[in-house]
Amino acid sequence: MAPIPKVKLGNSDLEVSKVCLGTMTWGEQNTEEEAWAQMDYFLSKGLNFIDTAELYPVPPRPETIGRTEVYIGNWMKARGCRDKIVLASKVAGQTDAQRAFIVANRTGDPFAPAPRPRMDRPNIRAALEASLRRLQTDYLDLYQLHWPDRYAPLWGQRQYRPENEYKGEFTPPDIEETVSAMGELIKEGKIKHWGLSNETAYGVCRMCETARKLGVPGPISIQNDFSMGYRHFEEELAEACAPSHYNVSLLCYGALAGGALTDKYLTPAGYEGAPANSRHRKFPNFQSRYFNPRLLDAAKDYADLAHKKGMSLATLAQAWAASRWYMGSVIIGATSVEQLKENIAAFEVELDKETLDAIDQIHLRKRNPQATD
Secondary structure: OOOOOEEEOOOOOOEEEOEEEEOOOEOOOEOHHHHHHHHHHHHHOOOOEEEOOOOOOOOOOOOOOOHHHHHHHHHHHHHOOHHHOEEEEEEOOOOOHHHOHHHHHHHOOOOOOOOOOOOOHHHHHHHHHHHHHHHOOOOEEEEEEOOOOOOOOOOOOOOOOHHHOOOHHHOOOOHHHHHHHHHHHHHOOOEEEEEEEOOOHHHHHHHHHHHHHHOOOOOOEEEEEOEOOEOHHHOHHHHHHOOOOOOOEEEEEOOOHHHOOOHHHOOOOHHHHOOOOOHHHHOOOOOHHHOOHHHHHHHHHHHHHHHHOOOOHHHHHHHHHHOOOOEEEEEEOOOOHHHHHHHHHHHHOOOOHHHHHHHHHHHHHOOOOOOOO
């Protein structure tokens, strides 16, 4: 077992633990008491990085939006531990009109009429101020653009389709406005750094070059979906984000592919054989890219390897993600402290070359089964 290290993100001095506590279930699948128990345990292990979003918990709905940040804010105030936490949150990008409650909630009434969210200066500022109020803090260590404010293939899609580009009233704001807004918030001390999420290589390059042009500190991180079942980051994105180029650290979410890369779905009944409170049983239409028979088929091969090596599939998947050269921090999620303990323990495991080579061989046979097109 190796101790869990801390790493610096991008070109910054922001030092975070190699494992990050994800929070998107808090307020939907988890109570506030359960969220506090997870944060208490995480902090007790000497870990410091917590990630949230104005959108959380998920699946997002007006009845619960923002609840996750409220839980975190209440906990930090009660524990007096803000200075021990590297705190990250996110501002939502453009989405369909049914999620206008994201914007409405920034003023405290998610049921009020509101426009669709955008990444222009007023929206970014309003979103940040609302997050700071809920989190009961006057700054964020890392503020991330949750997804592009333009059409891009997301959520398992890989093919770019020009007919889906936003046009007319939905034309995205100029990237210069988005980047300059982040620069202003840094100057004001409301955020220390900013990052990207669910971005493409094109988006990384545009954001970084625009930051250089405007004299704004560039993004230090990119939070993207990444797992043994979805290794697309290793392609053009890894090149763009490499230390020798833009130096943008990967914050990996989905290392367990929504639970598909764990032992709980490896039953003859597949997803239907999982516990009733598992994500794919409770919300089968949410994050459907993980609800995928091709992914389950590949998971069986990875599980065989994991068990041969004397570990669970979840441990293999998370230890593998942490081993990547471009990895800043791996975001984990849990619905119980026991699950959290198992997930954190995975980051004390170092995989040997034989195991890493075996993972690559499975990948060559069953490449990126999480992709949806």
